[in-house]
Amino acid sequence: MEPDYTVPNRSSISNALSLKYSDLRGQISAIVANSTALSFTTDIWTSVSMEAYMAVTCHFITQEWKLSDFVLETKAFQLSHTGINIAQQLGDAADALSIPNYKRVAVVHDNASNMKLCTEMLKKEPEKWGNVQGVCCSGHTLQLCINTALTQDRIRRTVAAARNLVGHFKKSAKATAALKEKQTQQNVVDHKLIQDVATRWNSTCEMLNRLVEQRWPVTAVLSDPSITKKGDRTLDLTADQWKLAQETAEVLGPLITLTELLSQEANLSLSATVPMLFNLKKRHLSPEEDDSPAIREMKKTLVTEIDSRWQLLSLEPGSIYLLSSALDQRFKHLKFLENEKKDLVYIEVVRLAEHLHQQQTVPEMEELSGSHGEEETAAAVPPPKKKRWEISMLMQSDDDEEEEEHGDSAKKEMEQYLKDTTKVQSEKYSPWWKQNSDRYPKLAFVAKHLLCVPATSTPSERIFSKAGYVVNKTRSSLLPENVDKLIFLAHNMKRV
Template sequence: MPLEERHTAANIADWIEEVIVKFNIPPEKIKAVVHDNGANVVAATKILHAKHGYEPVTCAGHTLNLVVQNSLKSQQAISRCVGAARTLVEHFKKSELASTKLKVKQRNMGTKENMLLQDVCTRWNSTYAMLTRLQEQRWPVTATLSDPEVTQRGKHYLDLKPDQWGLIEELNQVLEPFHSATVLMSGEQYVTLSSLPHVVDKIKKLLQNLESPPVVSFQTHAKEQVTTRWKNLGEFKPESPNITLLAASLDPRFRKLKFLPADQVFGVKNTLQTMALAVKQQVRPTGSRNETSSTAEGTPSAA
């Protein structure tokens, strides 16, 4: 069911309602709508929340990628370094001679014969993949670029400077938690919503300052981005329950809610118990009637 009209918030909201009807999804079974960070999509989820109470849940993978990409651009030295790495990889992708020579150097040095990877800013974790692969292939790449058959005189600028290689190594350390979090939150064979508060809390704690000023700046910016983009994640109001925290409370791995202050934990647990009691009271009359009926059927009639 493609949306053929303009992708305005109202049209998107109407389209989602049509999809719900078309696939016979009981509206009362819908608790949340997962969405990306597009302004029109965010506005559409607000419309659905106002009309039906569907809770908007931002896609964790998309949000983490935005945090990483924005933070990489926030520091000039890092931005230049990533740009230089991108240019270097692109050179090997376009040059058959360079890529062939790289394989020879890899064999001679006993390095894994892995291809260099080009990043795409909209593809999750691709910048991390590019930088980790470059770090792995640093010496074969450097040796290849030093070969006069590959690099013409005056084009040695393609190779990264020692401080840039060092920066890449540090960047890989701080990007690794984002990579792991994205992989975890992109899972399709297990529940992910309940993991989100724990994952966000862990990322904040793992963003420890390293020595390099550019990386320190990256970490500071990334932490601010994570805090801002998930500013309501740790807030819980009984009158408007946070379904992410409720999900975490039901997950055996996170049910103690260690990432929340004690008063918030009490609020979540209390609300959950109230909800469970309400469900139990709704189910009990039906169960009682069935039990009575079964007893009556099993009672022998008087002779």
């Protein structure tokens, strides 16, 4: 159509890509530098060319109180996957954007031992990572709880029988065509059966739900001798198994909803984790009179696993889960806790607010003086946790001179905040704090630190979905640095 047009060669495209990457990285550096606090997620993925890549994403709340995120890098990981090596590469990603230690709040990762060791190594470097917290992915933790519950003998055998039944229809074109015909005859919705995947527990729930929905067309196909061989008719589930399959799917349904809510990037998810888990235990996992013994045992196992893996019954008042819940307007009254423990959580929020208020100007002074000595270490490491009687004195004491100098204390802000009944009708971001941050400046500063932490590591896993399109079979020879640039641009361009 345009004979005079010269198609750019490989070098031209590569140079244009590098220039765009450098320009966008500069913009992101400026945005990150203007943020109050950041959290990170990380994970490791293997491409079709059998090269390992480690993705690092950062999450923060903007000055307009909107949740935002960027992918920092997706770099080749050629070393052994030890916690020390992961910590080193994660540190390099944060250092490349000159993210100071006092802004590094948390690292969200899966439950692998090397990832847990990684955060332990980061805690040993307060000069780089301050008081960073390691947070296990809630989605992965919930999956471990459910996998344990599904190992119960009767449920395990029912799921295996359902899997074999679905597999029969997946392998037989004749049975699939007959199923479609039976659906029309019985006026059942035309849905295909779903085969579960071992690494996705929610697919097991979807498989059982779909099978129960299509029970009578499936039974009709299996009982038709002209379609199904005599030996395959035994694939049909027994009446007890059909009932158990339905009950199991009903128990797992709310857990799927919880996982989806915690995985949505636009939600304040970490602050909702513990309140939702307590609500789940109370409303959906409490035994009912008409529950079968297998379902009762399943619910009991789920409750035990959730309590154990999240340590719900022994959460410390200074837990990042409880602190973030206290600063989420939806859950600030902490109704799932006893009154005494609530007060301790509020005390910890006040202590953290005063500490951050005192230290937020120190980094600016250090940047002007170029000093990185004892003051920087003091800013990075919070004071040791106060004893019970010391905390009580903190809440009871009231230094008039200090309050006159610094305005309302964090204690007074907390008292007013708990009495505040102002509501904002919105499902996204944190509009309540956007409208009320001027009234509670110290608490708002803490909120930006704690509410930016996602509950799951799915943001870094979603990067690998993009990476799968970039590093495909026809582009398996891409250099690792070009893979990093392409994914960086693909994810971040629409966010800047």
